[in-house]
Amino acid sequence: MTNPFDLTGQTALVTGTSRGLGQYLARALAQAGADLILTSRRRDDLLPFAAEIESLGRKVIPLALDVRDQHSIATMAEAAIAQAGQIHILVNNAGCNVRKPAFDVTWDDWNLILDTNLRGSFFVAQHIARHMADRGFGRIINIGSVTSVFGYAGLAPYGASRGGIRQLTMSLADDWGQHGITVNCLAPGWFETAQNRVMYQDKEWVDYLIDRIPLKRPGEPHDLDGAVVFLASELSRYITGQTLLVDGGISTGAMRATVKPKP
């Protein structure tokens, strides 16, 4: 019997793969058989990870991309399509964050976060989806967050960008379904990466976090594997516009933050 999760012969473009969750997601797709296009602002920063993926026997195309620059998006998309021939899967992962009380957020903070996380994801998807539509097939996976669904103090622009990603996912699913393209949002909970490492150095905060996660630990590198491979695979063919939270259950316990559970 053929493996319905097998991605052999498909090419996945994963943005933001110089470190962090982008590498976890890309590695899972490569282990399922996909060839990869990797991006970050500096191409050289991709080379160690590209070598790791090549050692699995996959083809890798590392490309520079700044998602805040429309010319960079157009240039990357053109090069990716020319070099890969066909792109079947796009994972819109590149993103950034600035943690601040809402009173302290500046105009530049807002622009940085919204331009990177929301505008960048849209225009990368637009370029790649035109190519996918010509071939009548595509899987787009936008990376969201638990803040796509819930509010969190200190993350006002970030939460707005992630809520926007969830809404964008639904709009694009409605728009591009007719072209054989599914668009879904994979929303991770709390994973330690360069973006938030400073928070994990605070033991009191980590204990507080773990107390609120039903599965009693933060996310680990392979915790996103099943969701990303599923959303990229043939088995998710009739699922579009959805947000899949991979968060150890923290979103189910939203009331736990304020209301002590009674036995």
Ligand SMILES: NC(=O)c1ccc[n+]([C@@H]2O[C@H](COP(=O)([O-])OP(=O)(O)OC[C@H]3O[C@@H](n4cnc5c(N)ncnc54)[C@H](OP(=O)(O)O)[C@@H]3O)[C@@H](O)[C@H]2O)c1
């Ligand atoms: N960590 C978590 O707990 C968590 C939870 C939910 C969602 N997320 C989201 O998941 C994604 C990855 O998070 P992470 O924790 O892995 O972050 P990270 O370690 O800071 O990595 C961010 C990645 O995005 C790339 N990037 C940033 N700005 C870019 C730009 N202007 N143009 C192109 N690429 C850019 C970075 O590449 P260069 O800097 O090399 O260009 C890097 O590869 C983000 O969108 C984040 O918001 C993270």
